[in-house]
Amino acid sequence: MKIAQVTPLYEAVPPRLYGGTERVVAHLTDALVDLGHDITLFASAEAETRARLIPVRDQAIRLDPAPLKSDLAAHMTMLAEVLKRADDFDVIHFHTDMIHFPFFERFADKTLTTLHGRLDLKDLPGVYERWPRFGLVSISDDQRRPLPFANWKATVHHGMPSDLYTFSPKSEGYLAFLGRISPEKRPDRAIEIATKLGKPLKMAAKVDAADKAYWETVIKPMVDGNALVEFIGEIGDHQKPAFLGGAEALLFPIDWPEPFGLVMIEAMACGTPVIAFRCGSTPEVIEDGQTGFLVETMEQAVAAASRAHLLDREAIRARFELRFSATAMARRYLDVYGDLLARRPFAEAPLAEVVTPLRPLEEDRSFAAIA
Structure with a gap:
């Protein structure tokens, strides 16, 4: 054609x-x-x-x-x-x-x-x-x-x-947030989840001009005052495999009708499970208990993130190849x-x-x- x-x-x-x-x-x-x-x-x-x-x-x-x-x-x-x-x-x-x-x-x-x-x-x-x-x-x-x-x-x-992101069989023990710093993406939830678990959180995120006030008044003070949180900034494709592959879990704590959420399958390609709030497309992308966990409350999110390491990273990669290549x-x-x-x-x-x-x-x- x-x-x-x-x-x-x-x-x-x-x-x-x-x-x-x-x-x-x-x-x-x-x-x-x-x-x-x-x-x-x-x-x-x-x-x-x-x-x-x-x-x-x-x-x-x-x-x-x-x-x-x-x-x-x-x-x-x-x-x-x-x-x-x-x-x-x-x-x-x-x-x-x-x-x-x-x-x-x-x-x-x-x-x-x-x-x-x-x-x-x-x-x-x-x-x-x-x-x-x-x-x-x-x-x-x-x-x-x-x-x-x-x-x-x-x-x-x-x-x-399938060959864009390499599979990582073992994490480095931190949680990851990848996306935009904006109210609907809820980076504040990601920081709260990591803090309650006492786990390091790496945030690779873009700050649009429209979200600068939100960054300055809400998120930046949470980052600056928390030794567990490392803000990396915006990253490209060549940096994502190491960033996502090293994570114990990707936090996807959205609060809006996400049409898809490409970062979820980027994480899955690395074998990294996703902790996603049940909102928008997430139930169609994440298979609860297999490629990650679907949650509805912060308490559930914290509990899910604490057991993300129990999921089979090879199986997560296999589901990516079958469904999302x-x-x-x-x-x-x-x-x-x-x-x-x-x-x-x-x-x-x-x-x-x-x-x-x-x-x-x-x-x-x-x-x-x-x-």
């Missing part, structure tokens, strides 16, 4: 430091190439990809030192480039929320849109009622709850390359692409199916579902 992947332009593909959506797009794109498909990636120029790259901006927006820039203008320019080439693709896969809807109405039946963010925002229902022809993919079943009427085609959980994710998306093509009125079959009509369907499509 000829597939376009259209990513947000806020971070590089993959991100240099913090970033979820662009990291997932990078992993998906490379996995689709490895499975033999013709992939074109629309992204900023510093993207590292095995696909054909169409650079639409000189660099990603967040780390661009230019003092004045317009994210709207950058994304409109990218959409114009995609629209110019729309006839070249069997499927155009957008990861840009809903900004493309008005421009691609006549191509809606060849598009797929993965929604990566929270959907409980005031203005969103009107958009999905106005443009119902665009097929949508959720990254967890829980993410769909605010928009049950939307044109959902599938839920596809995130994945990442990049190849598993890509094959699930290929199922959705194939269904999209099959339902398109008067659509021509992809070339591979035309020239090899006698091959079995599963082999022909090459994307049998994986658990």
Whole structure:
């Protein structure tokens, strides 16, 4: 199949430091190439990809030192480039929320849109009622709850390359927090859990401008006054295996409807169990008592963190490889692409199916579902 992947332009593909959506797009794109498909990636120029790259901006927006820039203008320019080439693709896969809807109405039946963010925002229902022809993919079943009427085609959980993070058979005895310093991520809970257990806590986290006051007034005083807590700051992919692999457990004490939570599977790839509050997607990602523990109170979280070392780290890694590899994710998306093509009125079959009509369907499509 000829597939376009259209990513947000806020971070590089993959991100240099913090970033979820662009990291997932990078992993998906490379996995689709490895499975033999013709992939074109629309992204900023510093993207590292095995696909054909169409650079639409000189660099990603967040780390661009230019003092004045317009994210709207950058994304409109990218959409114009995609629209110019729309006839070249069997499927155009957008990861840009809903900004493309008005421009691609006549191509809606060849598009797929993965929604990566929270959907409980005031203005969103009107958009999905106005443009119902665009097929949508959720990254967890829980993410769909605010928009049950939307044109959902599938839920596809995130994945990442199996060889990106190395398995760590033994921890170094500390707890870890990885993500953003923001009220909904509840780093204060992580500090409280570690303190009650008397265990070291390492925090690798980004502080956005919007969360600076929260950092300065709430979290920084908790860090500065606690000898058990080490604040490392924002880290990139090359630092994560050692950081997560050395942890006895990853603390994921969220207090919001997390759409997925990529850090959970990053920890699992290292064999590290996850202590997650039962909120948003966490029950879909964490298998309670196997890859971590799901909790609802601070008392439960402290108790779970105290016995995380009893879980089998090899088994956790094995569950990651089965459920959350990049190849598993890509094959699930290929199922959705194939269904999209099959339902398109008067659509021509992809070339591979035309020239090899006698091959079995599963082999022909090459994307049998994986658990």
